[in-house]
Amino acid sequence: MLQSVADVIQALGSNTDGLSEAEIFKRRSQYGFNELPEKRRSLVLLFLRQFQDILVYILVGALVLSLLLPFLEEGRETVESFSDAFVILAILLLNAILGFFQEYRAEQAVALLRTLTGASSRVRREGKESIIPSREVVPGDIVILEAGDRIAADGRIFRASHFDVDESSLTGESRSAKKDTELLKQEVPLAEQRNMVFSGTLVTGGNAEIVITGIGTETEIGKIAKMVVEVQLPETPLQRKMQRLSKLIGAIVLGLCILLIGIGLLYGFTVQEIVLIGATLAVSAVPEGLPAVITICFAIGVRRMARKNALVRRLDALETLGSVNVICSDKTGTITRNRMTVVETWIDPTEHDGERLLALIAASNNRAALPNIGDPTEIALLRFAQDRGIERLIIDEEQVPFSAEAKYMQTRHGDRIFLKGAPEKILELTGNRGKEQVLAENERMAMRGLRVLAAAVQESGERMPHIIGLFGMEDPPREGVANAIAEAKRAGVRTIMITGDHAKTALAIARQVGIEGDVLQGKDLDALTPEELISRIQKTSVFARVSPTHKLTILEALKQHGCIVAMTGDGVNDAPAIKGAHVGIAMGRDGTQVAREAASIVLADDDYATIVRAIREGRMIYDNVRKFILFLLRSNFDEILFISTTLLLGFPLPYHPVHLLWI
Template structure:
């Protein structure tokens, strides 16, 4: 349980902030008064006076005035944009805009068919991205649990239940075990009261609460007389006055901080924007130049404009946005099957570029389920198997590991473990409609004690029925003990005690020594505390058990010290919030992928350090632990140095600290992913390049702020997503270069065609509809199917991609222009050779329109067939002749569909009329296949030559040490 410094809390009034008691109830504080942030400094009566209320609550008239002054208890959230606006956002793409301009011009010139095809292409491009984001949004709606809750509140002197949204500042509310805290509340009465605050502060253990004032300013995590919106009641009950509602709460403040984060763009979005701008500028300039040249070549203005539009269509990779979005959508679908929901398509690729991961601890690396792992009873040591709250698992002796004696040992263990069960208030519950597994209601630490008792065969319900609770002395930070007095049917009273080992040992006068109760000695105390310290160093949390016979005087006692004396020390239980089973392997994979991993947590440094070591974060360069005070004393450069080195645990941080770390890493030019599940994680999730929230244990605020939601809360799923991101980037790179290759080929064909038309009077070698048929109907599906290509090589053994690197760089441009030039030349050659085979001389004068249609058809077919070979060859770094080529059946199905569409365009009369094509004969197809063979030969020879040159460059020169030539 969380322990606090008792010196911070006092009932003394010397340093308390007080409010005059004669202040009129009707007067509310002015704008510079009635601040909720300092309510913890007030006494109970001072808090009531500050917020113009009393213990029996507000009247109906007062509620109306308070609501008018302070507002409703609703956190204003940024809602999703209307569907129409979300769809229109898909048009924020240079190539989409240029395609629409081309469509408008062709429509104006009367070419309705071309215009319609261009508009259809735009609709396809924009719909793919919109539909994926819409599906993700629907899934997110299903994940939200913002259902309205009822709160017990005093109104008009009566306790009633109201919807939490109806609360106002000044309301006096009653909080009970298991309830959600509806607003920020200054407690005025408590009884064994604690709250689960991990979602707000990152603290994994329930926080004990008190009602007296705190005399010094402290951080939110140390305000133990307040309960905050977004947390839940772990144990006990309390009364309190509402001091802040809606956006004025700590939850609201953090939500606003998250909403204030500037929008971020992914590396892929920046890359595609860069490509789109360059292509758009080039298309516009070249189209205008060629328009002038076409007019100069005596083409009619109408034909010249259509030619320029056709050229622009050739330059623009019309299917590129659809191909990229399709690849991302396929990756998002694959990740969804692996329990990772992608809310924004570009987030998939961003994960693959991740260089730094800043992960939360509680609920992300650990299960957020306390589990007893070791016992000491009567001087004997035991190990407990199983994790979580499911009451299954063996209890074996240590160090032999032998099973316990089913007659004597087991019964003694049951008697020992029932002490913890009877000294607890939590409840262990089986799976139900809302919980897929065993779960607890109440304090997780007490839940662990109930679970280990149930593992040993203790009937929890019967034990509590047989011994009814007659008195309880709740845990506090001064005593560090909790005592429950229970009575059996025969009137026998027993005090069951659990608490910090040092506190229990100090109160003990006797000890259970292997079933024999005898006086305790100093040696016994030293040995017992030695075990406690040794296990604490391993990151285990320890509780000692004790008991004694009680009397009626003990039941009536007001001082717990009267009861907690002359105890019999029974033993020790050691527990831990266990690390998730899959985390160490996932951490090894992340570090092997050269991703720097850091832990940012609100938990204590020692606990976080142990978890980090168990996770394997210290495998390479050791582990660095940075406390809250050290972090705030660090310069920005020092913070960045720790984060970029990896293996750093930032402990006891608040949302501002976490956001600072993330912003500094981003400012250093690194791509950073942040994981989290709590309200306190939301700002950092929003500021990060990629925010990853937990879908099961995560709060709604965290899920809303994130771009990816892990539906199984597994760090391993995150690492798989990073791997998938790397694979999809490689596939998108192949697709982008392949797509631009065909555009380069079409560019060569158009330029050559214009030259031939200008100086020799030849007809144009390809028309606009045929270009669109290549880009939209022929290559779109095969390139999109590249998104399903599996990993080639070991992508998780490579360093993360430099976010400044580009898909379209000098090397890729040189390669695609080379390949495009080969395809273009081969297509023009087939165009001219067809005239030659037909016995017609196109240079001599007018040519039969049917022959022109056949010639443009062979140009179209040659470009498309060579492009399909080009895409296939680019799938593997080892070229066309490798087994990897056969790893993606979807690709070959897409190629078959593309070829079928091509044959329909060539041979179906109705479609021929649309695309102005004509049937090809067997000899024509032989020339097409010959062109493909020539293209493949050039590509493979070029690949082998480049590989040979690289090997030569990597060899050490004579007299040079090996490896020097590669530096």
């Protein structure tokens, strides 16, 4: 990105005619295929991992004792003799199966990243063009791109014509990125790398030729895949408490065994009697019904959440929701609609019928097509015209196609010429007539975070075009988001916006929806130590121009600060942070499949307000689970106290283990 095209091609040992067959074979041996590695974990080991828990170990011990007891008790062994063992085994298997499917689903997020690259690519090799499978692309290959192509690997652009790429799933920007071949003078965020293209993104306009700089795991999407694999699912608050409870129960069982030996020696019990009493006390100490109760409680919660448009993929996310005190939300597609919209216009007061003419220019000086074919900005202008009942005129000649260099578009329709583009450029083309007023209105809209375009017309007989008005566009907030954020704040839940968009745009949207606090950019984030970030994060509620790595850094700082974090998002770039959060939430309607697979909860309606309703439901579920646990522990304590008292008084054993399993 900081090298000239010639330097990049030379460094890669390539040329504009492409690589030779011998060089391709050599590079494939060196770099492998252009695909993400598929690391398969043993399903058997994944299943056995579900038994790595202290409470499970205790239940396994109770299971072994339950299998041995029928042989120690007097009488003939029957199927009923092993009923308590069957109950414990069923509980163990149910929890293991649920845990297995949760972890198996989480791994599918990486598999889905492999589907984002194009199936085939058009390459030039030894001066000849051909279509090859995208997995066969190697560094140094020359790839030709056109509108509609899915880019197969990262590359440096060396020829471009009106080239636009939709990078929203990777960067979070809702509008297409304008690309060119110009050399960048300094390191910039991913969203501002104009001379680079990235694997998995989509060409929306124009054409270009690129030289491949990275394939497979060396691409930006490959780095995200690596982060998704490396990020571990965090322990939930309930899991941490259950771990402590399991250790406490283990200590109680151990203490009871020591007590049992003492009682046995004191009263002269036989070995069979000591084992029977030990099994009884152990079973009374273990709340073997606890896993089943929690699972049932969560299952009921899943049904209730589904009715509120929140689809739960991991059961433990339900109880964690009740503890969430920070929501980290992506801007594009989560807080906003991910749809550019004209929200304000200014019309020259001297212009007769200016609104109709402004809409006519919006519709006609346009190459997009509804509902969503073309550049998001042009689609927004088409909707603006459609809402006012204006039909587009046929383009007789596209005199100046829109480009980053030209900064405007000019079309001829019969004897009229329409123009649209950057206000400064349109003013220059119109002889700077009304410059002060136009620039003042432009500045007013820009201060609100709007993207501003000017429209002008040159009528038949006129020497120079004149400005008709301005369009102010943005990706507006979703309905109800501001109320949901306010409700969350009243419930003690803080909202933080994290986006790859510009700081000014992010801050404008944040203020509209009621998010308060400072703004911090990704480049500033890199300069902070972890301790400084933890300090700053208490006052910062908007993070702009961030990368997937930055999102994980922010998430880790919040965890270190003691926060229980819910991370929402819809793009590929959100997947690592979604997986690493205590509760990962993805958009189900407009979100990417990768984000949905990494999430523990998917919103069916993509409504931010659903998150707040889900947190309220989560708090109710957590409260119910807590009450169940207290009830079971109190019951078990009563059993231990009763059995211990009868033993110390020298009375016969009041219960057998099977009786306790059904109390």
